[in-house]
Structure formats: C-alpha cells, structure tokens
Amino acid sequence: MILVTGATGQLGTAVIKNLLKQTSAEQIAALVRDESKALALKEQRVDTRVGNYDDTASLDQAMQGIKKVLLIAGTDEEKRVQQHRNVMESAKKAGVQCIVYTSRTLKDRNTVVNQLMLGHFQTEDEIKASGLNYLIFRNVLYMDAIPQFVGEQVYATGIHLPVGQGRVPFALRSEMGEAIANTLLKRDCENRTYNLTGSESYSFDDIATTLTKLSGKEVPYTPTAQTAFEAQLQARGVPAVAARRVVGFLTDIKNGQEDEVSTDLEQLLGRKPASLEAGLKALFKL
Ligand SMILES: NC(=O)c1ccc[n+]([C@@H]2O[C@H](COP(=O)([O-])OP(=O)(O)OC[C@H]3O[C@@H](n4cnc5c(N)ncnc54)[C@H](OP(=O)(O)O)[C@@H]3O)[C@@H](O)[C@H]2O)c1
Numbered sequence: 171m172i173l174v175t176g177a178t179g180q181l182g183t184a185v186i187k188n189l190l191k192q193t194s195a196e197q198i199a200a201l202v203r204d205e206s207k208a209l210a211l212k213e214q215r216v217d218t219r220v221g222n223y224d225d226t227a228s229l230d231q232a233m234q235g236i237k238k239v240l241l242i243a244g245t246d247e248e249k250r251v252q253q254h255r256n257v258m259e260s261a262k263k264a265g266v267q268c269i270v271y272t273s274r275t276l277k278d279r280n281t282v283v284n285q286l287m288l289g290h291f292q293t294e295d296e297i298k299a300s301g302l303n304y305l306i307f308r309n310v311l312y313m314d315a316i317p318q319f320v321g322e323q324v325y326a327t328g329i330h331l332p333v334g335q336g337r338v339p340f341a342l343r344s345e346m347g348e349a350i351a352n353t354l355l356k357r358d359c360e361n362r363t364y365n366l367t368g369s370e371s372y373s374f375d376d377i378a379t380t381l382t383k384l385s386g387k388e389v390p391y392t393p394t395a396q397t398a399f400e401a402q403l404q405a406r407g408v409p410a411v412a413a414r415r416v417v418g419f420l421t422d423i424k425n426g427q428e429d430e431v432s433t434d435l436e437q438l439l440g441r442k443p444a445s446l447e448a449g450l451k452a453l454f455k456l
Contacts, residue, residue, distance in 0.1 A: 243271070
C-alpha cells in the first residue's frame with residue numbers, strides 16, 4: 171500500500187488522481203491533516219489517515235501496513251526539515267520499504283540565495299543516510315506559478331521582475347503528479363534522483379512574447395533591479411523579511427539556479443511535457 175502525504179494539497183491531489191487511473195483505491199492511503207478537506211478522497215474510497223508532520227504519534231499510526239511513502243514537502247519552510255525527519259523516522263519504525271520525497275531542482279546548494287531552499291538538500295541528505303530505499307523527485311518551478319509571478323494586471327502593466335534573463339524549464343504540476351504516480355507504480359525504489367523539468371528552458375522574455383501571441387495584447391517584459399523591487403514590495407505592505415525572501419527566490423532564477431533541462435519527466439510521462447505555450451494557454455484560459 172502507498173501512503174501519499176499532502177494528499178489534500180495540489181500535487182498530492184494530482185498524484186492520487188493518476189494513481190487511481192492505474193490501480194485500485196485499496197492500494198492507496200492518504201495522510202491528511204484536516205479531515206474536513208478529505209471528502210473527495212473518501213468518496214473515491216481512498217483510505218484517509220489523519221496525521222500531522224509535527225505529531226509523531228499520528229505518523230506512527232498512519233504508517234501501519236504501508237510499503238511506500240510519498241513525502242510531499244511541508245509548506246512550513248522554517249520547520250520542515252524536522253517535520254520530514256519525523257515522517258522518515260515513523261516510516262523506518264513501521265518497516266516501510268521505500269520513501270519518496272519531492273525536492274526542488276536547484277543547481278548548487280553552495281550558491282543558492284534563498285536559504286530556505288537548503289532544507290530540501292538537508293532532507294535529501296537525511297533520506298540518503300536513513301537506510302531506507304528512496305526516490306527523490308527534484309521538481310522544477312511549477313509553470314502554474316507564472317500567473318502569480320506576473321500579476322493580475324499583466325495586460326495593463328507588462329511584466330516587471332528582477333529576474334534578468336534567467337531561464338527556467340517550467341513544467342505543469344499536473345504532469346509532475348502524473349509522472350510521480352507512474353513511478354510509484356511502475357518503477358523500483360532504486361535509490362535514484364529524478365529531475366522533473368520541462369523539455370525546454372524559458373526566460374521571462376519568452377513568457378511575455380508567448381502571452382502577447384496568445385492574448386493579442388502587447389505584454390512587454392522589463393527586468394527590474396532587485397533593490398527597487400524589494401522596496402516596492404515593502405511599500406505595498408509586505409513585511410521586510412518576506413520581501414527579502416521573495417527577492418532571494420527571484421535572484422536564484424536570475425542566477426540560473428533552475429536552468430537545467432532533464433528528460434526524466436518526458437520519460438516518466440511517455441510523451442513530451444507541455445510547452446510554455448500550451449501551459450500558458452491552459453493557465454490563462456486563452
Ligand atoms: N516546484 C515548485 O515550483 C514548488 C512551488 C511551491 C511549493 N513547492 C513545494 O511542493 C510542495 C507541494 O506543492 P503543492 O503545490 O502541492 O502545495 P500545497 O497545495 O500547499 O500542498 C501542501 C500539502 O502539504 C500538507 N501539509 C503541510 N504541512 C503539513 C503538516 N505539518 N502535516 C501534514 N501535512 C502538511 C498540506 O496540508 P493541507 O491540505 O491541510 O494544507 C497540503 O496538503 C509544497 O509543500 C512546497 O514545499 C514546490
């Protein structure tokens with residue numbers, strides 16, 4: 171039986187949807203921290219188990235009868251290394267055979283500006299040292315995040331971001347979920363790291379050009395300075411610490427931390443992942 175954590179989140183939902191296309195609901199358990207969100211899972215007869223990454227007793231309980239655990243990274247970036255450790259330790263105690271973790275594609279931990287990303291590397295290290303068989307999915311930045319990056323007023327204002335000509339091989343979250351489900355069912359837990367990325371790397375100039383083509387409205391991209399962007403965020407009421415984090419995140423894009431194309435997603439899907447144009451068409455309903 172496979173336990174999917176983060177099962178009421180977006181990636182977890184995509185994974186379970188794709189698991190259910192290929193196997194019966196009796197083979198799937200879902201870790202949910204808020205049972206009221208689990209109605210759809212229950213309707214699909216998925217075995218929902220209530221638990222929280224902070225609550226080791228709940229995790230011990232949830233691991234009963236589980237062979238593989240998909241650990242979807244926690245959203246509390248300050249606490250998640252310990253949370254992931256809790257999941258790992260409960261899995262070991264329960265005799266789970268394989269742990270699968272959703273990390274991030276970043277080229278070099280030594281030069282990453284957004285220090286909160288280091289938690290992914292730390293979790294990867296701990297998983298590798300845990301003695302459990304593992305798979306790691308290093309997921310590229312979701313293409314689904316582009317509407318948030320460019321903002322609701324994009325057609326009026328164009329794109330203003332401090333990401334220079336940094337490139338990202340964006341991929342759709344739904345396709346990453348599909349690839350992870352395929353792997354959970356069809357591949358061995360062979361202590362391997364997959365990089366889930368699109369087939370091509372794109373700059374924000376490419377995003378602007380594609381939005382212009384799809385919408386018929388001129389969408390220019392203007393690279394901005396990091397300091398000016400940070401000041402603008404603060405002027406809009408974003409707390410200084412959060413503004414610094416956002417800028418760190420964007421600086422990593424500018425520095426090419428995410429600019430690494432892999433064929434892993436294509437191989438696990440059995441087709442080319444969605445291009446930027448196909449993805450933006452769906453995401454912006456164009
Ligand atoms: N590749 C990328 O571009 C990218 C971008 C953003 C984030 N991420 C990472 O990928 C992960 C999955 O993405 P997503 O889009 O599926 O995020 P999401 O929709 O926010 O889902 C996160 C899931 O984790 C669960 N969770 C968080 N803290 C938990 C805890 N303490 N105990 C138990 N469950 C907990 C949440 O539970 P609830 O449903 O109860 O909230 C939710 O189901 C994120 O957590 C983040 O670390 C990746």
